[in-house]
Amino acid sequence: MLINNQFDRVFLARGNTDLRKSIDGLAVIVKECFDLDPFSPCLFVFCNRKRDKLKILQWEHNGFWLHYRRLERGKYHWPSERETTAMNISPRQLRWLLDGLPIEQRQAxxxxxxxxxxxxxxxxxxxxxxxxxxxxxxxxxxxxxxxx
Structure with missing residues (x-):
C-alpha cells in the first residue's frame, strides 16, 4: 500500500508493459518514451498484458521505490493503448484503479x-x-x- 503521499502527479503507461523490467528499465521508458523525468516527485504506473499485475515506480530523496502488486483474482480496468503518451490521473483515480474500479467514475x-x-x-x-x-x-x- 502506498503510505507516502509525497508525490505531485500520477502517470499511467497505457497499454501493456513487460513487467520483467526492473527499476532501470522502467526509468528508461519514463524518460525515452514519455519524455518525463523519472526523478520527479511523481508515480509512474505500469501494467502487464493480462491486467493482473502492476508496478509503480517512485523516486524518493535518494533512491527509487518499486511497488509491485499482483491480483489473485480479477483484472485491473486499464486504459487502452490507443495513445503512446502517459496518462495523467489524480491520486483518487489511482486509488479507484487499485480497488478494482474504472478510472472514470460516473457516480463518484x-x-x-x-x-x-x-x-x-x-x-x-x-x-x-x-x-x-x-x-x-x-x-x-x-x-x-x-x-x-
Whole structure:
C-alpha cells in the first residue's frame, strides 16, 4: 500500500508493459518514451498484458521505490493503448484503479469548494444584538444552516 503521499502527479503507461523490467528499465521508458523525468516527485504506473499485475515506480530523496502488486483474482480496468503518451490521473483515480474500479467514475462525488457554496452574513439585529447567519448551497437554492 502506498503510505507516502509525497508525490505531485500520477502517470499511467497505457497499454501493456513487460513487467520483467526492473527499476532501470522502467526509468528508461519514463524518460525515452514519455519524455518525463523519472526523478520527479511523481508515480509512474505500469501494467502487464493480462491486467493482473502492476508496478509503480517512485523516486524518493535518494533512491527509487518499486511497488509491485499482483491480483489473485480479477483484472485491473486499464486504459487502452490507443495513445503512446502517459496518462495523467489524480491520486483518487489511482486509488479507484487499485480497488478494482474504472478510472472514470460516473457516480463518484465531485470535489467542491466550500467557499464557493457558503455565504456568511454578520450583522446587528433590530435590538442591537450581534447576530449571524450561515447559508449553504448554490446561489439559487440558499438554505440556512440549522446548526448555528
Amino acid at each position: 462525488h465531485h470535489s467542491i469548494s466550500i467557499m464557493k457554496y457558503t455565504n456568511m452574513r454578520i450583522g446587528l439585529g433590530k435590538s442591537g444584538s450581534f447576530s449571524y447567519n450561515i447559508f449553504y448551497g448554490k446561489a439559487n437554492e440558499r438554505k440556512r444552516c440549522p446548526i448555528l
